[in-house]
Amino acid sequence: MTTYSLRSASPAKTKVDAVVVGVVADKAGPRLCEAAQDVSGAYGRRLGAFLSTMGVTGKAGEAVRTPSPDGVSAPLVVFVGLGDDETDAVAVRRAAGVAARNVSNAASVALALPSGTPELVAAVVEGHRLGGYTFTAYKSTKSESTDANDVVVLTSLARRPEAAAALERAEVLADAVALCRDWVNTPPRDCTPPLLAELVTATHKEVTKGRGAPKVKLEIFDHEQLAEMGCGGILSVGDSSAAPSRLVKLTWAPKNAVTHLALVGKGVTFDSGGLTIKPSSSMLNMKSDMAGAASVVTATLAIARLGLPIKVTAFAPMAENMVSATSTRPGDVITMRNGTTVEIANTDAEGRMLLGDALSLAVEEQPDVVVDIATLTGHMQLALGDKVGAVMGTDDQVSAVLAAGSAAGEQHWAMPIPEEMSERITSSKVADLLQHDWVRWGGGLYAAAFLREFTGGLPWAHLDIAGKEMNTGGPYGHVPSGATGFGVTTLVHLARSLAGEV
Numbered sequence: 001m002t003t004y005s006l007r008s009a010s011p012a013k014t015k016v017d018a019v020v021v022g023v024v025a026d027k028a029g030p031r032l033c034e035a036a037q038d039v040s041g042a043y044g045r046r047l048g049a050f051l052s053t054m055g056v057t058g059k060a061g062e063a064v065r066t067p068s069p070d071g072v073s074a075p076l077v078v079f080v081g082l083g084d085d086e087t088d089a090v091a092v093r094r095a096a097g098v099a100a101r102n103v104s105n106a107a108s109v110a111l112a113l114p115s116g117t118p119e120l121v122a123a124v125v126e127g128h129r130l131g132g133y134t135f136t137a138y139k140s141t142k143s144e145s146t147d148a149n150d151v152v153v154l155t156s157l158a159r160r161p162e163a164a165a166a167l168e169r170a171e172v173l174a175d176a177v178a179l180c181r182d183w184v185n186t187p188p189r190d191c192t193p194p195l196l197a198e199l200v201t202a203t204h205k206e207v208t209k210g211r212g213a214p215k216v217k218l219e220i221f222d223h224e225q226l227a228e229m230g231c232g233g234i235l236s237v238g239d240s241s242a243a244p245s246r247l248v249k250l251t252w253a254p255k256n257a258v259t260h261l262a263l264v265g266k267g268v269t270f271d272s273g274g275l276t277i278k279p280s281s282s283m284l285n286m287k288s289d290m291a292g293a294a295s296v297v298t299a300t301l302a303i304a305r306l307g308l309p310i311k312v313t314a315f316a317p318m319a320e321n322m323v324s325a326t327s328t329r330p331g332d333v334i335t336m337r338n339g340t341t342v343e344i345a346n347t348d349a350e351g352r353m354l355l356g357d358a359l360s361l362a363v364e365e366q367p368d369v370v371v372d373i374a375t376l377t378g379h380m381q382l383a384l385g386d387k388v389g390a391v392m393g394t395d396d397q398v399s400a401v402l403a404a405g406s407a408a409g410e411q412h413w414a415m416p417i418p419e420e421m422s423e424r425i426t427s428s429k430v431a432d433l434l435q436h437d438w439v440r441w442g443g444g445l446y447a448a449a450f451l452r453e454f455t456g457g458l459p460w461a462h463l464d465i466a467g468k469e470m471n472t473g474g475p476y477g478h479v480p481s482g483a484t485g486f487g488v489t490t491l492v493h494l495a496r497s498l499a500g501e502v
């Protein structure tokens with residue numbers, strides 16, 4: 001386990017195995033960041049030529065390792081690129097992540113990265129922890145690299161309480177993202193709805209045990225209870241599977257709550273498409289279809305650990321979408337929790353069936369704001385790529401999510417819910433709503449219009465993160481290959497802003 005500490009020591013004199021030095025790509029050429037000035041001093045006038053010979057330019061993503069010069073205590077210096085703005089927390093978070101992956105065998109590491117504000121200190125810690133994330137649970141030989149035991153964040157704010165608070169906050173946030181990644185990376189046979197609910201139970205127990213631990217209420221509803229509750233949407237998906245459905249509900253209700261946020265996350269533990277089966281290449285990563293559920297659960301526990309003064313009620317409906325004799329058929333009509341009837345057209349549009357029920361339950365709690373997050377449509381992946389999430393909903397909440405995303409270092413983009421969608425979603429000849437209309441264009445917007453029917457007119461944001469939850473390419477910044485944990489930090493920042501903290 002890595003421990004992080006803050007120290008105001010000089011990077012050149014800190015006795016560690018490796019020192020990480022941020023490099024700024026200035027117009028005039030690369031230079032070491034403010035926090036690493038005495039390392040510049042150790043090189044003296046040779047620094048410019050040395051950086052140039054080593055190919056160090058300071059561009060984002062760059063990492064160059066070199067034996068240290070006289071005057072630097074650590075035997076290894078690692079230059080990491082910051083881009084051209086050393087005050088940008090997003091760039092610092094990414095650079096710290098790159099650093100973590102490029103120092104693999106040092107027991108102790110010092111980070112001389114921009115850290116002149118509490119936000120930057122948090123970015124360094126978050127970036128380093130998340131960039132060094134690995135998932136080795138299923139490898140029989142673990143990789144040779146070892147995590148550093150001690151990571152020293154060099155900052156002039158070391159003795160300031162705001163910096164200590166930023167460090168603590170960053171660790172809570174990184175824990176949440178790492179846990180979300182673990183669950184999303186877990187193979188679907190080990191992450192069926194009952195097993196995922198057990199993972200939540202175990203984590204909940206850990207977070208809430210002991211004196212001073214936050215009090216979070218956990219409720220888990222099984223198949224029979226869901227049937228009694230009239231959650232036809234969840235069951236219409238989950239009854240295709242041998243593994244029964246679940247609904248996880250978490251409640252964080254501090255006495256000083258200033259507002260009430262309801263979170264809803266899609267938890268399809270595997271999405272084969274059902275009878276409207278997916279082509280094999282589209283099915284490959286469908287274990288990640290529970291990323292929304294994982295992100296609302298981990299974000300809620302983080303919000304509680306941070307003691308944020310808002311009430312949070314989180315719903316994570318969990319079902320497996322399979323092909324079987326008990327699969328829902330296109331043409332079936334399903335009655336949802338709120339009594340709305342839905343004609344099924346495509347069993348691969350299953351996420352909205354889970355979310356419809358869970359949103360109805362969320363609205364029954366009379367929250368001030370509702371936010372749902374889901375790997376909902378390939379359309380939004382096609383439109384925005386694998387790094388930018390789509391957000392739709394009421395204007396105020398869409399803006400709030402965009403702002404939270406930029407503070408968190410995650411990019412979201414507002415998409416509209418066009419007027420025509422209201423007509424399209426009600427065009428079923430037999431039921432109140434048509435689940436899907438086979439017009440390909442704007443399928444992600446159709447889905448949002450469908451979900452809106454279950455939000456009771458409350459302030460609401462819908463995050464469609466399809467494709468963002470899983471990085472199928474190589475690692476970059478603080479994002480590893482595999483599950484990304486996308487959305488968790490946005491949700492926590494949103495909660496912080498609702499709490500009036502930022």
Ligand code: BES
Binds near residue numbers: 351436443
């Ligand atoms: N889980 C998928 C969406 C998805 C796509 C997630 C890519 C992650 C990466 C969802 O249930 C789905 O199948 N959506 C359909 C929607 C359509 C039937 C309206 C899709 O993307 O084609």
Ligand code: ZN
Binds near residue numbers: 268289351375376
């Ligand atoms: Zn799905």
Ligand code: MN
Binds near residue numbers: 350
């Ligand atoms: Mn699907």
